[in-house]
Amino acid sequence: MKQLLSLIFLITCTINLAAQSKLSLIPLPAKMEERAGNFMLNKEVYISYAPHLKNLAVLTQVALSETTGIKPVLKITRELPKNAKAIRLIIDPKITAKEGYVLEVSSNQILLKAGTENGLFYGIQTLVQLVPLKGDLKLPCVYIADEPRFGWRGMLFDSCRHIWSVDFIKKFIDQMAKHKLNKFHWHLTEDQGWRIEIKKYPRLQEVAAYRNGTQIGPNRQKDVDSTRYGGYYTQDQIKEVVAYASSKYIEVIPEIEMPGHSVAAITAYPYLACGKVSFENGKPFEVRKVWGVSKDLYCAGNDTVFTFLQDVLTEIIPLFPSKYIHIGGDEAPHDAWKTCPKCQARMKKEGLKDEAALQSWFIQRMEKFINNKGKKIIGWEEIMQGGLAENATVHSWLGVQSGLKAAKSGHDAIMSPYSHLYFDGYQAEAKIEPMAIGYWVPLDSVYAFEPVHPDLNETEAKHILGAQANLWTEFIATEDYLEYMAFPRMSALAEIDWSPKSSRNFADFKGRLNAQYQRYHNQGINFRIPVPLIQLTVNADSTNNITLTDPTTSSTIRYTTDGTDVNLNSPIYTKPVTLQKGQSIRYALFFNNLRKSSTDYFPKLSKRSK
Missing domain, CATH: 2.60.40 (Immunoglobulin-like)
Incomplete structure (x- = not known):
């Protein structure tokens, strides 16, 4: 029996090795043909480009220099010496996929063609991954025709529970770009802190941006320190991050929570709530120290709440070129509304049957304002309660059913079920891992997620914009730990969103991940190392x-x-x-x-x- 078990173990290892791709590219391209020969990268190689592509040429030069130590010479195409060995960046209108590209490596040149600059940018990410991690700088000859499966390839970055430096955010955005992700969902307001400067409301900076303690363990009563914590991003810093992300072809979508998850704002301006003191404990409002759901929320019967939110959004909208504003809408208990005379009067005036309908009315009122500013709203799936706003995109997180329902009704949906795509969850058994939020989301669970439910027909499936992973930071207080939770799970997310469904193979992915670990190491990323x-x-x-x-x-x-x-x-x-x-x-x-x-x-x- 011992010999049989050992034989089975060896056969399994052999099969897994055989399944691995020769080229360790993540995400796996849509089409790839390996060819004989190689391209030697050395100091004699040029990067050629049309004048309007200089930024991408410089980006290619920097990426190759950081990876190999070799800095190819930049040359405008018409000035390239005859028979020069070159990496050629070309805009080709015959490539119609907005983010698609063709990469052809032969022994004497590398052709990188795309219909758009976006496509060239993603081709550059693939090119850099072709560089060997050790030995001679011989890039394998290959033909790749590639484009993403989904247009929405996102990561949520939570700056509310813990705040992060602009430099670290840029480092995170760099990694998103390397993974061909293109949506940076920036969580900026919460019960535990308001993180964006609003000049018309200075108390958001003076009061709402700081809390007088932080939950540091699982027990909300006992595991709370008394250290003042907080901070906010100035509007200039916001512009800096947005511009940097844009240079990496990443769209930044801000999340401004309403009507719940608003305790920090209410603490700064108590008139925004249903009562003069906290509905939960009868005490004066304070920026929340602990995690979880609060019953204190914006008063839906008070017109000054809408004046406040409209003023806030009037300052925020010009900072973000994205066509979307994420308005949250989740985890908003209606207990306070049920006892609030103003909310009940609002329900009677508007002919609303219950508080769920009142929330829908609240969201729809804000949607009209946001639409009039040229933007669309995204909300967590609870915005479907009481009726979905006309142009809203549904962010499905409790499971997949809300996204499925939204798509069937003709609404766009983003898929983020916590069971597969919440990167604040444990990556292995809790007793061997650093403290996390509680549920278990190991790498294989991430990779197994399929954004398009089989119950959707072809037309309905087009409403699934893509998948997004969410990295909430309740128990994530350091940069090293945030990276530990994000990587390598971000690699699995990248493949879900980019690669064809038919090419997905976890054994093959794990084989390619071995090279990715070394890339992470070389790039100074504190990724999670698997256990034996x-x-x-x-x-x-x-x-x-x-x-x-x-x-x-x-x-x-x-x-x-x-x-x-x-x-x-x-x-x-x-x-x-x-x-x-x-x-x-x-x-x-x-x-x-x-x-x-x-x-x-x-x-x-x-x-x-x-």
């Missing part, structure tokens, strides 16, 4: 043989059997380990023999024994 794979064989004498496998194929496994933690001084795993009855093993992967994965255990430890 374990195989158990029980022997006749009740001992256990433990076989450990490196999923990256290029790292070092270290382990202990004496109960101590695994570190760089622990033994290196080279062959199966035999555990005596009652004995345990701890093991971890050291990427490039430096950075360590989480430590896993066998037998699994209880919380108490950990």
Whole structure:
């Protein structure tokens, strides 16, 4: 039996290796044909371009220089020496896909063609991934004809629960661009902090942007510190981020929450609420320290609320060229509205049957204002309660059914089910991972998500704009931890959104991910390193043989059997380990023999024994 299990294990490994693509590109292109030969990248290579493509030529030069240390010379196409070895950037109107491109690598030239600058930009990302990670700089000869499956390829970035520097946001945007993502959903207002400067309402900066403590553990009563925390982005900083994202062909969509998740704004201007004190506890309003849903929300019966929101949006809209404004709309309990005389009077005046209809009326009133400003609204799926606003896009997050319903009714939908695309969830068992929000979203679950439900016909499916992952930051307080939660799951998201459904193969993806890990390392990204794979064989004498496998194929496994933690001084795993009855093993992967994965255990430890 032992020999049979070992044989099955070896066959499985062989099959997985055979399934891997020779070229480790992420996301996988729509069409790819590998050819014989290679293109040697050296100091003799030029980058040729038409004058209006100079920015993209410079971008190509910088990307190759950062990756290889070689900085090809830039040459306008008409000035290129005869028979020069070159990377040629070409606008070709025959390529009609807005974000599509054709990349052809031969031994003496690289042709990168697209119908738009967007397409050229994505072709450049693929070109850089063709550069070998070690050895000679020989790019494989290949023909790639590529375009994305979806037009909406998004990431939500939460600056409310924890605020991030402009430089770090730019670094995150850089990675989105490398993954061919194009929508940066920026969460800017919340119960726990208002993060965008509004000049007409200075108390949003003075009061709403700061809280007097932060929940730092799972218990909302006990795990709260008393450290003042906060900050906001000036309108100039907002413009800086938007311009930077635009240079990477990424659209920034702001989220300004309404009617719920508004405690910070209400604290600054209490007249925006249904009462003079908090509906939840009868105390004066304060910027919320803890996570979760508050029953304090904007008063739907008070016209000054709409004046406030319209004033806010009048300052915000010119900062964001995007055609969308995300208005939230989620997790807005109606308890306060049920007892509020103004809200009840509003319902009677407007002929609304219940508070869900009142929320719909609230959203539709704001939609008309936003539409008149030339924008469209996006809202979380709760905006469907009481009736969906006419031109709204539905952001489906509790599951897929709301997105399915929206598409069937002719409304656009963005798919972000928390079961697959909430990157604040655990990536493995909670006891071996840093603290996260609670649910489990491992890499294979992300990769398995399919945005288009099989119940949709071809016409309805066109209303699915694409998939977006959401990275809420309740328990994510450092840049390293944010990167740990985002990568490599962002690679899986990229493939969901870009690659053809028919080409998706998790075993192949994991093989290509090995090169991606090294790219992350080279780019200074604190990605999550996978733990070693374990195989158990029980022997006749009740001992256990433990076989450990490196999923990256290029790292070092270290382990202990004496109960101590695994570190760089622990033994290196080279062959199966035999555990005596009652004995345990701890093991971890050291990427490039430096950075360590989480430590896993066998037998699994209880919380108490950990």
